[in-house]
Amino acid sequence: MNYRIALIPGDGIGPEIVREAVKVLDAAGKKYGFTLDYTEVLMGGASIDVHGVPLTEEAVAVAKASDAVLMGSIGGDAATSPWYQLEPSKRPEAGLLKIRKELNLFANLRPAYLYSELKAACPLRDDIIGDGFDMMIMRELTGGLYFGTRSTVEQDGVRKATDTLTYDENEIRRIAKRGFDIARKRRKKVTSVDKANVLDSSRLWRAVVEEVAKEYPDVTLEHMLVDNCAMQLVRDPKQFDVILTENMFGDILSDEASMVTGSIGMLSSASLNETKFGLYEPSHGSAPDIAGKDLANPIATILSAAMMLRFSLDLDEAAGAVEAAVKQVLKEGYRTGDIYSEGCKKVGTVQMGSLIAERV
Ligand code: IPM
Ligand code: MG
Numbered sequence: 001m002n003y004r005i006a007l008i009p010g011d012g013i014g015p016e017i018v019r020e021a022v023k024v025l026d027a028a029g030k031k032y033g034f035t036l037d038y039t040e041v042l043m044g045g046a047s048i049d050v051h052g053v054p055l056t057e058e059a060v061a062v063a064k065a066s067d068a069v070l071m072g073s074i075g076g077d078a079a080t081s082p083w084y085q086l087e088p089s090k091r092p093e094a095g096l097l098k099i100r101k102e103l104n105l106f107a108n109l110r111p112a113y114l115y116s117e118l119k120a121a122c123p124l125r126d127d128i129i130g131d132g133f134d135m136m137i138m139r140e141l142t143g144g145l146y147f148g149t150r151s152t153v154e155q156d157g158v159r160k161a162t163d164t165l166t167y168d169e170n171e172i173r174r175i176a177k178r179g180f181d182i183a184r185k186r187r188k189k190v191t192s193v194d195k196a197n198v199l200d201s202s203r204l205w206r207a208v209v210e211e212v213a214k215e216y217p218d219v220t221l222e223h224m225l226v227d228n229c230a231m232q233l234v235r236d237p238k239q240f241d242v243i244l245t246e247n248m249f250g251d252i253l254s255d256e257a258s259m260v261t262g263s264i265g266m267l268s269s270a271s272l273n274e275t276k277f278g279l280y281e282p283s284h285g286s287a288p289d290i291a292g293k294d295l296a297n298p299i300a301t302i303l304s305a306a307m308m309l310r311f312s313l314d315l316d317e318a319a320g321a322v323e324a325a326v327k328q329v330l331k332e333g334y335r336t337g338d339i340y341s342e343g344c345k346k347v348g349t350v351q352m353g354s355l356i357a358e359r360v
Helices: 014-032 045-051 057-064 092-102 116-121 169-184 200-213 226-235 247-260 299-311 316-331 349-359
Strands: 002-010 035-040 068-073 107-113 134-140 150-155 158-163 189-194 220-225 242-245 270-272 278-280
Touching (some): 002 014, 002 045, 002 057, 014 035, 014 068, 057 092, 107 169, 116 316, 134 169, 134 247, 169 189, 189 226, 189 247, 200 220, 226 242, 226 247
Parallel strands (some): 002 068, 068 278, 189 220
């Protein structure tokens, strides 16, 4: 089989980590008998430099015409990069928000998993880690504060800025269903996170999630306020299976969850629409400070590529082989700088990619 993949290397460490993921995908293709045709697409700062905007309509069209999109990371250092002199709607991040919206990628899956080999990198105490933890953050990605109307005005000499947080019940229902579907294949528990003690949007969220839960009697539902959830993630992360939440809360909680696993450099993500189509990217950012130095950890992107094989291309066996190869390399003691601990073998971005590709 042949599949069309849109590749978005992006900015900062993006190009070098995507290169390693392609290396691993091609190795998997050789072994499992499929080929991938890549079309490179510019997004973020890379697109601003060429086209003056962070995402062109042509780029969106290429993404839409593919079977899946694999992305590195976008954005630069806001304090120094000229991209951040532009008005907000022309900055790198606007490209990412636009592609999420245009492709209707409402379901963002962010797994946070503690590899037993990386226990030393986890900042939590041993008694909290226990046998490790394995959760899936299901973040709504095309609604809420990110896409509500906003404005900045000056009234009688006073500057005033407004953002709005809106959800309709259909937006909540479709992400809730996805959350319950995923929970069914895991430990059958959904923690729906909201701020229902204050926000109307959260009260609706809670009501609709309860309705959806009725269709999944085999899955346990609990509700948790977002501030409490932030605390519980470091107090007892083992309690979580699927965390279902709106866009902004999911943005914040997924960074926190990734940190408790020891390195954000390990965490993949998938953003899906109603069909099999998805955009796959690491959960981390573009780390401009280490770009081009062969220091970046390519594993999150490689694991995102594995998610792409599984969710969009139905190549489960190949996906499993990539994940197993990552574990194997960690077991053999190879580490990039971000996950390095004493006694391990320190390697760079390229070598890490090659080691994983060889073990596929
Ligand atoms: C993420 C990022 C983005 C977000 C930024 C870059 C706009 O933080 O994917 O979590 O806030 O969604
Ligand atoms: Mg974020």
